[in-house]
Each structure stands twice: as C-alpha cells, then as structure tokens.
Amino acid sequence: MSTASTALAEPxxxxxxxPAGRRTRLRMRRRTPLWxxxxxxxxxxxxxxxxxxxxxxxxxxxxxxxxxxxxQPTRFVGLDNYLTLLRDGKFWxxxxxxxxxxxxxxxxxxxxxxxxxxxxxxxxxxxxxxxxLAAMAAWAAPAITGSTVWMFLFDANLGLVNQVLGxxxxxxxxxxxxxxxxxxxxxxxxxxxxxxxxxxxxxxxIPEQMLEAAALDGASHWRSFWQxxxxxxxxxxxxxxxxxxxxxFKVFTQIYVMTGGGGIAGQxxxxxxxxxxxxxxxxxxxxxxxxxxxxMLILLVVTLLYLRALRRGGEPL
Amino acid sequence: xxxxxxxxxxxxxxxxxVALVTVFPIYWMLLSALKPAGEMQxxxxxxxxxxxxxxxxxRVLGAEDFGRYLVNSLLVALAVVALSGLVxxxxxxxxxxxxxxxxxxxxxxxLVAQMVPxxxxxxxxxxxxxxxxxxxxxxxxxxxxxxxxxxLAFSLPFAVWMLRGFVAAIPEELEEAAMxxxxxRRTVLWRILFPxxxxxxxxxxxxxxxxxxxxxxxxxxxxxxxxxxxxxxMALLVFFKPDENDWGGIMAASVLMTVPVLIFFILVQKRLVxxxxxxxxx
Numbered sequence: 001m002s003t004a005s006t007a008l009a010e011p012x013x014x015x016x017x018x019p020a021g022r023r024t025r026l027r028m029r030r031r032t033p034l035w036x037x038x039x040x041x042x043x044x045x046x047x048x049x050x051x052x053x054x055x056x057x058x059x060x061x062x063x064x065x066x067x068x069x070x071x072q073p074t075r076f077v078g079l080d081n082y083l084t085l086l087r088d089g090k091f092w093x094x095x096x097x098x099x100x101x102x103x104x105x106x107x108x109x110x111x112x113x114x115x116x117x118x119x120x121x122x123x124x125x126x127x128x129x130x131x132x133l134a135a136m137a138a139w140a141a142p143a144i145t146g147s148t149v150w151m152f153l154f155d156a157n158l159g160l161v162n163q164v165l166g167x168x169x170x171x172x173x174x175x176x177x178x179x180x181x182x183x184x185x186x187x188x189x190x191x192x193x194x195x196x197x198x199x200x201x202x203x204x205x206i207p208e209q210m211l212e213a214a215a216l217d218g219a220s221h222w223r224s225f226w227q228x229x230x231x232x233x234x235x236x237x238x239x240x241x242x243x244x245x246x247x248x249f250k251v252f253t254q255i256y257v258m259t260g261g262g263g264i265a266g267q268x269x270x271x272x273x274x275x276x277x278x279x280x281x282x283x284x285x286x287x288x289x290x291x292x293x294x295x296m297l298i299l300l301v302v303t304l305l306y307l308r309a310l311r312r313g314g315e316p317l
Numbered sequence: 318x319x320x321x322x323x324x325x326x327x328x329x330x331x332x333x334x335v336a337l338v339t340v341f342p343i344y345w346m347l348l349s350a351l352k353p354a355g356e357m358q359x360x361x362x363x364x365x366x367x368x369x370x371x372x373x374x375x376r377v378l379g380a381e382d383f384g385r386y387l388v389n390s391l392l393v394a395l396a397v398v399a400l401s402g403l404v405x406x407x408x409x410x411x412x413x414x415x416x417x418x419x420x421x422x423x424x425x426x427x428l429v430a431q432m433v434p435x436x437x438x439x440x441x442x443x444x445x446x447x448x449x450x451x452x453x454x455x456x457x458x459x460x461x462x463x464x465x466x467x468x469l470a471f472s473l474p475f476a477v478w479m480l481r482g483f484v485a486a487i488p489e490e491l492e493e494a495a496m497x498x499x500x501x502r503r504t505v506l507w508r509i510l511f512p513x514x515x516x517x518x519x520x521x522x523x524x525x526x527x528x529x530x531x532x533x534x535x536x537x538x539x540x541x542x543x544x545x546x547x548x549x550x551m552a553l554l555v556f557f558k559p560d561e562n563d564w565g566g567i568m569a570a571s572v573l574m575t576v577p578v579l580i581f582f583i584l585v586q587k588r589l590v591x592x593x594x595x596x597x598x599x
Contacts, residue, residue, distance in 0.1 A: 036411035037423075039404040040473060047442075047470035048430060054441030068444075119332055124325065127332035133583075134340040140582035141343060142531040144550045145571035149346040152564050160345065160362050168360070189342065252436045252534065257554070272436045279440045280538065292437025303432045307425065 055296070058289035065283040081290035090266070091274075091291070098249065098270040101180055105248040108188045110241060113195025118225075120200045135193035143190060143253035150186040151258055173259060176267040183258050183268070187251055195240050202233040238309040245302055249295075252276075271295045346575065349568040350374065357565045373569035377556075385545065386552040387573065393461050393548060394529040397468045401525045402518050404469075405476035406484075410510060412477070413484045414492075424481075430474035439538050442467060446539055459543035467535050472525040479524070483517025484510070520585050527578055549574050 059081055066072040085091045116135075120128055138146075154161050156171045173179045206229060214224040230237075252272045255262070262269040262277060269277070271291060279288030349357065351369040356362070377383045412424060443458075446467075450457015456466055491513075492505050500508075533550030540546050553574060556566040 031415070031417065033411040033415045033417070036407040036415075040408040040477065043404060043470050043473055044430075046445075047466060048433075048438075048474075051438045051441040051445060052433065054445065055438060058441060116332075116335060119328055119335075122325065122328040123332045124329050127329040127336070130336040131332045131339075134336040136582060137343050137579060138339050140527075140579050141575050142527070142550075142578055144531060144533055144553065145346065145575045146342070148553065148567050148571045149342045152349065152568065153342065153345060155562070155564070157360065158358070158362065158564060160364075163360065163362055189339070246432050250434050250436070253531075256534075272434055275437045276439060276534075280443075285440055289437075289440050292434065292440060295434045295437055299432045299434060300429075303429055306432075307428070310428075 052296075055289050055292050058286055059293045061286050063286040063289075068283070068285065077286070081286050082294075084287060085290055085294070094266075094269045094271060094274045095294075097180070097268075098272075101184065101270060102245065102248040102251070104180075105184050105187050105191075105251070106241065106244045108184065109191050109195055109244050109248070112188060113192040113240070114199055114237075116192070116196045117199035117203060120196070121203050132197075135196055138189050139191075139193035141190065144257055146186055146190050147254050147257040150182065150189070154182055174264065176263065179259055179263055179268050183251075183254050186254050186258065187248065190254075191244065191247060195244065198236060198240055199233060202236040203229055206232050235309070235312060238312075239306070242302060242306040242309060246299060246306070249299065249302070343575070343579075346568050346571050349564060350572045352565065354565055373565040374573070377566050377569045377573070382544075383549075383552055383570065383573070386547050386549050389461055389546060390530060390549040390574075393464045393468065394526050396465045397472060397529040398522045398525050400465070400469050401472045401476050402522055405473055405480050405521065406511065406514060406518060408473075408477045409480035409484045409514075410506065413481050414489070427474045427477050431478070435471055436534060439534060442535075443538055458539050459541060459546055460539075461546050461548075463539050464529070464532070464535055464548065467539075468525075468529040468532060472528040475528075476521045476525055479521050480514065480517055483514050483521075486517075487513045523581050523585050526581060530574075530578060 060076060060078055061067075062075040062077045062080070067074045116131065120131060123131070153159055154172045156162060156169050162168060162170055172182050210228060211224055214228055219227070250272055251270060255268060255270055255273050256276075259268040261281070262273050266274075266277075272295065275288045275291035275295065277288075278284045278291060282288075345364075348364070348366060350373050351371070352366045352373075353368050353370045354372065356366060356368075412420060446456070446463045447458050450460070450463070454460070456462035487510065491509055495505050495509055496502075531550065532548075533554070536548045536551045540548070540551070549570075553567065553570045556563045556570060
C-alpha cells in the first residue's frame with residue numbers, strides 16, 4: 001500500500017538543496033545498527049522465515065495423522081507430494097479456478113476503482129466526500145463481517161436481493177459460477193477503495209499547469225486524459241495492478257466463510273483454501289504444504305514483476 | 318458552460334448513487350441488527366424499521382460468552398499494536414537513518430514478506446506453536462499468547478514499510494542539532510524521533526490492529542479446545558447453524574466487530590492517506 005504512493009512524493013524529495021559536508025558526514029552512519037534490528041529479527045526469523053523453511057520441508061515428507069500423533073515415523077518422500085498434485089485432476093481444476101477468479105476480481109476491482117478515481121476528480125465537494133467516506137467504510141469493514149452481510153443480502157429466503165428480484169428460495173451458492181460471482185462481488189467491494197484512493201491521489205498530483213497548457217493548445221479533455229493523465233499515473237497503475245493480483249490470488253476469508261470452506265463438493269475451492277483443507281480437514285499435512293509451496297512460487301514470480309515495476313516507478317530502496 | 322454544468326451534475330449524481338450502493342451493506346448490517354426478530358423472519362424485508370430494539374445485541378452479548386471473546390480479541394489486538402509499534406519503530410529508524418551493507422536487501426525482504434500466503438503458513442506454524450507450547454505453555458496451542466506472536470510477525474513487515482516513510486519525513490537536522498548539543502543516541506531516539514513519529518505510529522497501528530482483530534484463521538487453527546480463549550470472529554461463526562442461520566445474531570455480532578475498526582479507520586483517515594503518501598507535512 002505504502003509503496004504505491006511513495007512514487008507520488010518522489011518529485012518533492014529532490015527539491016532540498018544538497019547538504020553541506022558536515023551533514024553528510026553525520027548522516028552516512030555506515031555501522032550496521034544491530035541493536036535496532038535485533039528485535040525485528042527476533043520476531044521474524046522464528047515466526048516468519050523458519051515457518052517458510054518448514055513449509056518446504058513438510059512438502060517433501062509423508063506427514064499425516066499417524067505421523068502427527070507419533071504413531072508412525074516421518075518419512076522422506078522426495079517429490080512424491082508434488083507428483084500426486086500433478087496427477088490430481090482436482091488440483092488442476094482448483095488452480096484454474098484460482099487464476100480465473102483472481103483475474104476476474106482484479107479486472108473488476110481496477111475497472112471500478114479507476115472509473116471512480118476519475119469520477120472523483122469531476123464531482124462537487126459533497127458527493128465526492130460521500131463517495132470517499134462510503135469507500136473508506138467498505139475498505140475498513142473486516143473481511144469476515146463483509147462476508148456475513150453479503151451472505152445475508154443474498155440469503156435464499158430472507159435475503160433482500162431475492163425478495164426484491166422475486167427469486168424466492170433461489171440459492172446463489174448452489175451453482176459454482178454464481179457462487180464465485182457472489183464471493184467476487186464481496187471481494188471487489190472490499191478492495192476497490194484502495195485502487196480508487198491511490199489513483200485519485202495520483203491524478204491530483206499531476207501539475208495543474210500541465211493540463212492547462214494542454215487545454216490552451218486545444219487538446220480536448222478526452223485527449224489530455226489519455227495523453228497526459230494516463231502516462232503520468234502509469235507507474236502507479238502498474239503497482240496497483242500487481243498489488244491487486246497478489247491480494248486476489250490469496251483471497252481466503254471470503255471464500256472460506258461464504259462458501260462454508262470451499263462450496264458444495266469443493267467446487268469453490270481456491271489454492272489457499274485447498275491447502276488449508278488438505279492439511280487440517282484431511283490431515284494430509286505434506287500434501288497441503290506442497291500446495292502452499294506451489295502458491296508461494298507463483299506469488300514469487302508476481303513479486304519479482306512487482307519489484308521491477310517499483311524500480312521503474314522510481315521507488316528508492 | 319451549460320454542457321459543463323450538465324456533466325458536473327451527472328457526475329455528482331453518479332457519485333452519490335455509487336456512495337449509497339457502497340455503504341448499503343453496512344447500513345443493512347446495522348439495520349438488521351436493530352430489527353425485531355419478527356421483522357427479521359419476514360419474507361418481505363423493509364429497508365427501515367419502526368421498532369428498533371437491542372434484543373439481538375443483548376442475546377449475543379449474554380448467551381454465547383460473546384463478551385469474553387470481545388475482551389480476548391481486544392487483548393490480542395492491543396498487545397500486537399504495542400509490540401509491533403515498538404519493534405517496527407526501531408527497525409524503521411535503522412533502515413532510514415543508517416546506510417549499511419544489507420540495507421536494500423532487508424528492505425526488499427520486508428516487501429516480499431507482504432506477498433507470502435500467510436494462510437499456507439498455518440501448517441508449519443501449527444506444529445511450531447505446538448512444540449513451543451510444550452516448553453513455554455503461555456504461547457502454546459489454545460492460548461491468546463500464540464495469537465499475539467503470529468500476528469506480531471505478520472503485521473511487522475507492513476508496519477516497518479509504512480513507518481519508514483514517516484521516519485524519512487522528519488528532517489535529520491533536528492537529530493543532528495541535538496547530537497551536537499551533546500544528547501546521547503538514546504535520547505535522540507526516544508525524546509526526539511519517537512514523539513515526532515507518533516502520528517505515523519498511530520496510522521500504522523491501525524493496520525496492525527486490523528490484522529489481529531480481523532483474523533479468524535489462526536484463532537480457528539490454534540484455539541482448539543480452550544473455548545475460553547476464543548476470539549470474536551470464531552464466535553461470530555458460531556451463529557451459523559446448519560439448518561437455520563440466526564441472521565439477527567450474526568448481524569449484531571458483525572456490527573460489534575465492525576464498529577471499532579470503522580471508528581479507528583475514520584479517526585486516522587487523514588493520517589493514513591498522508592502516511593501512504595510517504596510525506597507528512599505537519
């Protein structure tokens with residue numbers, strides 16, 4: 001989140017005059033400030049880094065209920081868990097569903113968020129204020145309570161939506177795609193505000209004179225939008241897209257809560273929920289970990305793209 | 318000019334409609350929590366109620382030990398906020414005020430950490446917490462301590478990343494002047510930097526608070542038998558019954574869980590945006 005907008009502040013930092021010699025000498029403290037970093041390391045190494053290593057380790061073990069309770073010794077099985085996944089039709093269908101679901105959510109979030117960001121630059125004070133506040137509320141609402149209220153709105157009998165549409169008793173969570181659409185709506189509702197706020201800030205940061213000059217030169221609104229505004233916020237756009245991909249690929253709460261842990265016969269599983277269910281519902285801890293590793297690798301690729309985009313956007317690291 | 322004002326009016330109308338649609342689920346949550354049970358069961362729900370009642374809230378807070386869960390959630394979230402604020406502040410100072418060898422690498426690591434699918438890490442963490450609990454029972458399975466630990470770890474990377482912007486925005490001249498006046502490094506850190514970063518720390522805290530407050534996955538995974546140590550989100554799921562969902566109860570519980578976060582968010586909204594902007598003006 002923070003990264004998105006640091007790019008905005010970028011032009012500002014160059015303004016200050018170059019520091020004098022004395023100041024640079026004080027500023028460039030080259031010693032490693034270990035005592036400042038030790039607390040963070042003490043938390044992150046055992047609770048973040050080590051579990052990642054453990055996840056990888058578990059994924060090459062035969063680790064099930066018998067091994068958890070100590071009834072049988074843990075066995076190294078190499079890539080067997082991964083081979084099981086490759087041969088498992090369910091895994092491929094879940095992977096496909098995850099990618100499709102994430103792609104749809106990202107596209108919808110961006111379309112809504114970007115359209116509203118542009119809209120915000122055109123409205124009067126109060127409607128703009130109302131929209132920002134409403135978006136803040138949707139953003140702040142915990143994923144779990146957002147899920148419960150969307151479920152209630154779409155409840156078969158008591159839900160407002162069915163009553164208004166006259167679809168009495170229609171269950172939105174029977175069909176695979178309508179379930180995904182419903183969950184997707186709740187996800188987009190929760191995540192478009194970030195896109196809207198970030199892009200709005202980006203558009204506002206464009207110097208007024210630039211647009212005025214374009215207008216004086218006879219450029220239409222339309223033209224200056226596509227030829228000035230869009231190129232100017234391009235780095236931000238890239239960041240917002242990749243952040244959204246990462247978030248939507250990892251959606252857990254909404255799927256888990258709204259579909260009761262993966263939908264009828266697991267038709268609404270995504271990788272994240274699938275990994276969790278394999279481990280804790282089916283006691284296939286090794287297999288669950290292998291799914292986790294696959295997810296991690298996919299996200300790593302996206303992350304590398306993200307880092308490249310940040311560098312291009314001028315994020316100073 | 319006339320076309321201009323026509324466009325403006327259309328934009329205003331659209332913005333208002335979108336705002337209403339966006340806020341509607343939250344309005345519906347609040348309204349349903351206040352509706353009497355009879356209206357909740359009705360097959361023609363109305364978007365208002367003439368007889369608001371606190372019945373659902375009373376039932377939720379009384380019958381199901383909800384009050385205890387609320388306190389548990391608060392305890393965990395506040396502990397996480399305090400600890401993660403402190404640790405993140407120190408790390409953020411190190412990463413903005415010093416130039417050392419692996420600085421960029423560490424920064425990139427903090428960024429990459431935000432992409433890790435935390436849900437998948439529940440598997441190794443479950444065993445880690447189980448094993449740790451055999452030695453230190455206070456942070457083993459079924460304890461609030463275990464939840465504090467994992468949320469501390471998962472809120473830290475973002476907190477550091479965000480605080481970095483706030484620390485960087487404070488002119489270094491202030492510290493240098495103090496150092497030249499003979500102040501020790503510790504004095505500079507706690508008497509000068511800390512108070513100046515405090516507003517940023519508040520904004521960062523909101524995110525740490527939300528991370529801990531919203532979580533139901535770790536609560537579900539770690540708190541197996543000790544129902545006394547359950548947190549709010551899990552309690553909320555209790556109201557889902559296989560045959561008939563108690564929507565009044567669910568909505569009342571949802572309101573209780575949403576309102577604190579909503580208030581926090583709105584309070585620090587301005588700071589949040591400036592914090593995200595990486596620039597603090599005041």
